[in-house]
Amino acid sequence: MSEYQYYEFQAIDRPLTQDELEQVRALSSRATISATHFVNEYHYGNFRGDERKLMEQLYDAHLHFANWGSRRLMLRLPTTLLPAQSAEPYCTDDALACWTRKGHLLLDFSYQAEDGGEWDFETSFTLASFTALRAELAAGDLRPLYLAWLSALTRWELEEDVDEDQYASTLEPPVPAGLAHLTGPQQTLADFLHVDPHLHTAAARASGTAPSQAIDxxxxxxxxxxxxxxxxxxxxxxxxxxxxxxxxxxxxxxxxxxSHATAQPSTAARRHSAAELLDAAYEVRTEHTRQQEQARAQARRAEQRARESHLDRLAERTPSKPGRTSPT
Incomplete structure (x- = not known):
């Protein structure tokens, strides 16, 4: 089975120096490299660099995915724009990690397919689809962080050895406003992290309106x-x-x-437990299934009516055969 890996890095706040470029070029002889970009695909072998160190030292965004299901997105922002304490409530072991280094906050979004899952030979991403998330986070929009938490809960629900009390005692992080209406990059991130759409719908019902980005x-x-x-x-x-x-x-x-205008997570609504969100997602999923079955039944009835109408029209256009006369 053929392996495939995609690596991309981007420098946004400043281009790499000549010395830094030489450092990066030493990692790959086949990559497309510039002062702001690194892109390479691997059909065998692995990337020789340390993605974490490269992000800490040189780059502001990184994307990696492989056809066996591994996915990773890393973003780096100055802590003056997004302090660590704002991101930490959303961090989980298997979906989002954050740490600080030399005045920057690094966010590590990840998804690992379950063992035995089917390999994906069709899905493709580019870093350009995600870089706007960095500006959204810098503007105080924390919806991308909450989506990572939902991704972790999506996978947690599939685990077989979780005690029900754990679901009941685990509270969601602060819910950002506007979950029901994601931006394009945020929806791409939700797809990238395999967020259950029914769980997303359930969580969005407790979310307020989208945060205003208007500037006075x-x-x-x-x-x-x-x-x-x-x-x-x-x-x-x-x-x-x-x-x-x-x-x-x-x-x-x-x-x-x-001016006290920074968009903040909505704290007026009560924070729900993981158990409550999963129960609500089950109701959303059940209703969605019912609506789909109803739509399919209506389509079948419409198809049947159209078929009967077509047969009726054919019968009207078909002339009757003349009767046979008896010989004299």
Whole structure:
């Protein structure tokens, strides 16, 4: 059975230096490599680098998937945009890990197929489908983190040795607003992590409306004017030289914090236990199955009516055979 692996890295906040490029080129002679990108496919063998170290030192996003079911997405953000304490409630052993290194928060989303599962030769992803998640998280939208927790619960439900008391005692993390209406990258992440859509629907019912991303331009202008001149000079110099991450997201995050407008998880709704969510997902799944069966029954009835109508029209167009006369 042929193996296939895909590796992609992207530098977003700053390009790699020449020395860093040489370091990366030493890891592969076949990869497509630039100052901002690394892409390689493996039909045999494995990537020689350490993905975790490369993310800690050089890159801001990483994607890996293999046709035996292994999937991994890593994102790196400055802790000024997303502090570790905001992400930690959503971390689980087999879906999301987070840690800090040199002023950055690293998020490691992962999915491992169960042993004995079928190999996937059709599915394909690119990192471009996920990089917008980084900007969403920087803006305070924590829906991608909650989706990782749902992915872990999806797999936990399939385990056979879990005590019911564990489900009852495990509470969901803070529920971000807008779960019922995911962005495109968030829906791609849900598919990537195999989130049960019925579980997602059940969880979304406790979620508020989508967080507003609108910016009060007048308030932002006033806030920027109030920044100390030496700080503005430093920001412009760093932007011109490319010696620091793009200042926009960091400034917006600081502005939201200062004006108490940062989108936060909804805390008004009661947090549900894993058992409650799984029971609600069962009800959603049952109702979905009932609606599907009803739709199929309606389709069969419509098909039967169409067939009978067609036969009736054929009968009307078929002339009657003349009767036979007796010989005289």
């Amino acid at each position: 331009k007048d308030a932002l202008i006033a806030w920027i004017r109030a920044l100390p001149p030496h700080e503005k000079d430093t920001l412009l110099l760093d932007a011109a030289l490319g010696t620091a991450p793009k200042p926009g997201p960091a400034l917006l995050a600081r502005h939201r914090t200062a």
